[in-house]
Amino acid sequence: MNTLKSIIKIIEGISETAGKIAMWLSSTLVLLICFDVLARYFFSVSFVSVFELEWHIFALIFLFGASFTLKYDKHVRVDIFYNQFSDKQKALVNLLGCLFFLIPFCYIVIESSVPYFMNSYYLNEGSTDYGGLPARYIIKSMIMVGFILLLLQGVALFFRSLLTLFNK
Helix, strand or coil: CHHHHHHHHHHHHHHHHHHHHHHHHHHHHHHHHHHHHHHHHHCCCCCHHHHHHHHHHHHHHHHHHHHHHHHCCCCCCCHHHHCCCCHHHHHHHHHHHHHHHHHHHHHHHHHHHHHHHHHHHHCCCCCCCCCCCCCCHHHHHHHHHHHHHHHHHHHHHHHHHHHHHCCC
16 A cells, blocks of 8 residues: 555656646746737737747646646536545546546557657658747657656546545
8 A cells, every 4th residue: 555655646746747847838828928929019020930839838738737637636527426425436436537538548649649749750840831840749749748647647546546445
């Protein structure tokens, strides 16, 4: 049981770090959008790379924030019945949800994103727009990273649910 608790603690530490990165990226995105708006409306200048960077940062916020959100149980769910459940019933729902939905879904996305990233890397894919960002494979690799983080947090939730079911 102590091993499971140690694994949970390590995984949740990783999710916490990912969440802090997402928080900093949120602030960065706000500043970047302010710069973009000021440049566009006051100086009549627009940068394709800045616009693309905004979308890349937004994607990173979502991908890194997902595991953090799951850690704190703030993800979207239909709480009509769940809120009325006991801790053990909630643990059983979480355990089954991780086992049959979250973990397989993360695995499918990770496995599907590997060739997506590899193809982009081998082609040295960049933006198709003049002045856009190079190395598009970097953002595509973050799909794998984000879902690996979510998968790890799902494993931690699975283990935490097991501990709850066995009163540990």
